[in-house]
Amino acid sequence: MKMLPLASAGHRLRVLCLGAHADDIEIGAGGTILGLIAAGVELEVFWCVMSATPERATETRLAAAAFLEGAASATVEVCGFEDSYFPSQSREIKTFMLSLRDRVEPDVIFTHSRHDAHQDHRELNKLTMNIFRDHFVLEYEIPKWDGDITQRNAYVPLQPGVIDRKIALLMAHFATQRSKDWFDADVFRGLARMRGMECRSPSLFAEAFTIRKMALA
Template sequence: MKPLPFARPGETLSVLCLGAHADDIEIGAGGLLMQWLKCGVRLEVLWCVLSAAGARAAEAEQSARALLAEACLKDVKLARFEDGFFPQQEATLKRWMEDLKAGPVPDVILTHRRDDAHQDHRAVSRLTWNTFRDHTILEYEIPKWDGDLGRPNLYAPFGEDILARKIELLLSHFATQRPKDWFDAETFRGLARLRGMECRSPGRYAEAFVLRKACLA
């Protein structure tokens, strides 16, 4: 598959990362962010996790800073919305999201997939589109037991080095998640290999996204 350049070496790309929970952004788009850095793209990142308290807050902060050690990490914003009840908190979530527009305008926004089976993920995706109406938005995927993986239309290929680093960061920074039966290297490697096969990644692996709207310059 012939790649479509999105960001070129030496260019600066402003990215707003949105995740409902600590580890969402890393699982869904960690490889893409690291591949951009590897290719020489200068990233300016605002990292937002909407449900992070206690140990989960510490995990989210430390993981973001480790993953983006070579980027310009503008800020890590950690909110404390109640896990599992985002739809019931939507008015407050909307106001929180609107406050993000006071900052610099991002070139691209990474958020949850609209059709994700998790209610918190769907709420974040819906409010992303409701709040940022004139932006390039990439919707990432999170594997889970619901079996809700969809049909993406945008792929970010990478090699073994990026995948190994992504898995290392996930397993080392999210101790609260390690007891879960799905949170392991095989899950992350298997999905990355499947998406890499779908786009014929030269490095064998990829992350996949849904790009609903785009404008060619």
């Protein structure tokens, strides 16, 4: 499988991470972020969570700080849109994201998948693709009881030990989620192992994404 690196050591990469809820970015792209930093990429990150209670906002700020340790720069923003009602708040969210586009010029955007079963995730994907039309977008996946795991067309093999660190950080920082049956180390490890098998990752583990379109030079 041909490898096209996002960036190499010493290279500066500006990344916009979008998540509907606290823990979404960490679950969907946390290993990729950890790997880029560990590889020596000069990562400039704007980390934006659209909905969180005060308790979950505290969790996501602490988790983001841990995942982004060693980044060249990190900005974390937590919004107050109402959980589970993003479609009915689409106008307000779009207005916010238009202002975000004026403030951030990313090389790569991580966002939710178009076919995610959660209505908030789908709405954020729709608005991301509508507003950031000329950007490179990687759509990540979130395991859940809805059973919406599907075929992906892009993979990031994780460096040895990254899956362990990702899971450890998830379990350490999101105490509000630990009682949920899907928020489980075996779930996260199992999905990463399956994606690692699909791309023949040397470490056995990978994160998977959907790229809807890209231009090759």
